[in-house]
Amino acid sequence: MEVRDTDILMSDQSAVSLDQAYKLRVNGLNFYYGSFQALHDISVNAEKNRITAFIGPSGCGKSTFLRTLNRMHEETPEARVEGEVLLDGESVFDREISELRRSVGMVFQRSTPFPKSIFENIAYGLRIRGVDSSLISGLVEQSLKRANLWEEVKDKLKKSASGLSGGQQQRLCIARALAVNPEVLLLDEPCSALDPIGTSKIEELLLEIKESCTIVIVTHNMQQAARVSDYTGFFLSGKLIEFNNTKSIFETPSSKLTEDYITGRFG
Amino acid sequence: MASKHKTSSRTGNWRKWRGVLGFGLTGVATLISLGALFSILGYLIHQGIGAINWNFIVREPAAVGEAGGGIAPSLLGTLILVSISMVVGIPLGIGVGIYLSEIAGGTRFASVARIAINTFIGVPSIIMGIFVYFILVKPTNTFSAIAGGLALGIIMIPIIARTTEDVLRLVPKSIREAGLAIGAPKWRVTFDLVLPAARAGVITGGILAVARVAGETAPLILTALGNEYYPTSLFKPIDEITLRILKYARGPYDVWHQQAYGAALILVFGVALGSLLLRLSTRDHDALSR
Ligand SMILES: Nc1ncnc2c1ncn2[C@@H]1O[C@H](COP(=O)(O)OP(=O)(O)OP(=O)(O)O)[C@@H](O)[C@H]1O
Ligand SMILES: [Mg+2]
Numbered sequence: 001m002e003v004r005d006t007d008i009l010m011s012d013q014s015a016v017s018l019d020q021a022y023k024l025r026v027n028g029l030n031f032y033y034g035s036f037q038a039l040h041d042i043s044v045n046a047e048k049n050r051i052t053a054f055i056g057p058s059g060c061g062k063s064t065f066l067r068t069l070n071r072m073h074e075e076t077p078e079a080r081v082e083g084e085v086l087l088d089g090e091s092v093f094d095r096e097i098s099e100l101r102r103s104v105g106m107v108f109q110r111s112t113p114f115p116k117s118i119f120e121n122i123a124y125g126l127r128i129r130g131v132d133s134s135l136i137s138g139l140v141e142q143s144l145k146r147a148n149l150w151e152e153v154k155d156k157l158k159k160s161a162s163g164l165s166g167g168q169q170q171r172l173c174i175a176r177a178l179a180v181n182p183e184v185l186l187l188d189e190p191c192s193a194l195d196p197i198g199t200s201k202i203e204e205l206l207l208e209i210k211e212s213c214t215i216v217i218v219t220h221n222m223q224q225a226a227r228v229s230d231y232t233g234f235f236l237s238g239k240l241i242e243f244n245n246t247k248s249i250f251e252t253p254s255s256k257l258t259e260d261y262i263t264g265r266f267g
Numbered sequence: 268m269a270s271k272h273k274t275s276s277r278t279g280n281w282r283k284w285r286g287v288l289g290f291g292l293t294g295v296a297t298l299i300s301l302g303a304l305f306s307i308l309g310y311l312i313h314q315g316i317g318a319i320n321w322n323f324i325v326r327e328p329a330a331v332g333e334a335g336g337g338i339a340p341s342l343l344g345t346l347i348l349v350s351i352s353m354v355v356g357i358p359l360g361i362g363v364g365i366y367l368s369e370i371a372g373g374t375r376f377a378s379v380a381r382i383a384i385n386t387f388i389g390v391p392s393i394i395m396g397i398f399v400y401f402i403l404v405k406p407t408n409t410f411s412a413i414a415g416g417l418a419l420g421i422i423m424i425p426i427i428a429r430t431t432e433d434v435l436r437l438v439p440k441s442i443r444e445a446g447l448a449i450g451a452p453k454w455r456v457t458f459d460l461v462l463p464a465a466r467a468g469v470i471t472g473g474i475l476a477v478a479r480v481a482g483e484t485a486p487l488i489l490t491a492l493g494n495e496y497y498p499t500s501l502f503k504p505i506d507e508i509t510l511r512i513l514k515y516a517r518g519p520y521d522v523w524h525q526q527a528y529g530a531a532l533i534l535v536f537g538v539a540l541g542s543l544l545l546r547l548s549t550r551d552h553d554a555l556s557r
Contacts, residue, residue, distance in 0.1 A: 075443070075444060098452050100450075105448065106448040108444065108448075112441045114446070115442070124449070124451075128455060176449060179449075
């Protein structure tokens with residue numbers, strides 16, 4: 001099922017094959033906040049149309065890692081990266097930044113609806129993209145449907161988004177990200193502020209959208225990683241301790257550290 | 268042991284008395300200050316109310332030293348000068364505020380600019396008057412509404428820049444990042460998302476700056492000069508209410524003195540009305556954001 005690095009590295013066209021198998025590839029990534037090194041030599045790949053989860057204790061660098069994938073770290077003045085991040089084999093650092101972020105969408109821990117109406121929250125991204133205005137309301141509806149939110153909001157599209165529940169706001173943010181048709185969707189602890197029902201709605205949604213999108217999710221919640229993801233990586237103190245398919249990580253972790261973490265011995 | 272106890276209770280007593288004394292003094296200070304302010308107001312009303320009538324508001328000044336006439340050109344001139352100052356001060360001030368908050372951020376240039384802005388907020392306004400006098404009035408050899416409005420506009424810039432920067436910084440970073448994350452370029456995030464989120468604060472800052480310059484005299488002596496008649500051109504001297512007060516108060520006639528008080532009274536009530544409206548409008552905004 002899964003493609004192992006080593007299998008492909010045997011072949012002559014290793015680079016080409018890797019790019020076909022993996023949507024995102026990270027090689028030798030070091031990350032610094034000023035003189036503090038937050039990530040150490042991270043190399044990992046994310047497979048196309050799969051959900052890749054990253055778990056680990058607070059402060060281990062999960063958000064930092066995720067934010068390098070769409071170059072959101074560039075909003076932090078003292079941040080600096082070394083190493084490669086490739087999207088379809090092309091360095092994200094060579095892409096025009098706005099255009100990169102349309103291909104690589106992001107959903108944050110705290111839902112962040114814009115101070116606009118529900119409709120405008122989604123339409124805004126389309127307008128930015130120069131989508132013809134006659135198409136916008138159709139696309140807004142389609143995105144809300146994809147995010148399983150349409151039935152709940154179709155009668156109050158003109159109302160302010162801040163009136164929605166936390167779970168609805170988070171699905172609105174997902175709809176907003178989906179509206180511009182991203183190839184990759186990054187989610188940073190999207191359910192940490194939600195109740196179990198809100199959480200399971202998001203999880204169902206992720207399983208649906210992975211058909212059309214490559215998903216990378218950071219989570220504190222190990223059950224969540226186990227439930228939704230195909231691959232899981234375990235971060236500790238800025239290092240990627242272990243990365244494997246989710247079943248192996250949770251059933252037969254090869255590192256003692258991973259085992260201690262998932263059995264709840266620390267963190 | 269025992270002696271130690273004594274000392275500490277004595278200190279305790281002294282502390283208590285010091286507290287009472289301190290609060291007593293603040294009470295006295297409040298009484299004196301409010302007393303002074305209210306006697307000024309009472310005096311203004313007493314001396315000036317007799318000058319105020321319909322003609323005072325809609326007429327041009329009477330011939331020198333004669334009774335009657337009004338301050339209509341000064342009121343109109345004030346309106347024109349403040350309008351010009353807004354055209355100059357609001358876009359530039361908001362622009363500087365946006366630049367410092369959203370673009371220059373923590374750079375060395377920004378810290379220097381912030382020090383300069385804070386300094387200019389405190390600089391006596393006559394300095395702006397002198398500046399405009401030498402760059403505009405003297406070269407063109409004419410006092411004018413444009414020169415006066417420009418001086419007032421320059422006074423507004425640092426005030427508006429400062430408040431704009433402050434309120435923009437209060438907009439949560441998460442809104443900016445959410446905008447960038449959907450691929451909006453930074454300038455669109457600033458104008459479409461950040462500025463609207465800070466709108467109430469930016470408007471309040473603008474109103475405060477307008478209120479501040481509406482009562483300026485010193486820079487206008489060197490730029491707008493004053494005028495007995497209705498304004499006919501932006502390139503000619505123009506009157507303003509505090510200039511009128513100055514002229515009448517210094518003049519030798521009793522009618523002038525009374526009219527100076529009348530004009531001052533109108534100015535005070537204008538400012539009071541303005542700050543009341545400001546209060547009401549900001550309260551509305553607070554209620555909305557809740
Ligand atoms: N802007 C910053 N400046 C300096 N250090 C930072 C900054 N942001 C994060 N760090 C540090 O980098 C390390 C990794 O932070 P990061 O936010 O990536 O952790 P995380 O795994 O996402 O934690 P959490 O689960 O609590 O969200 C932490 O030690 C943190 O203190
Ligand atoms: Mg985090």
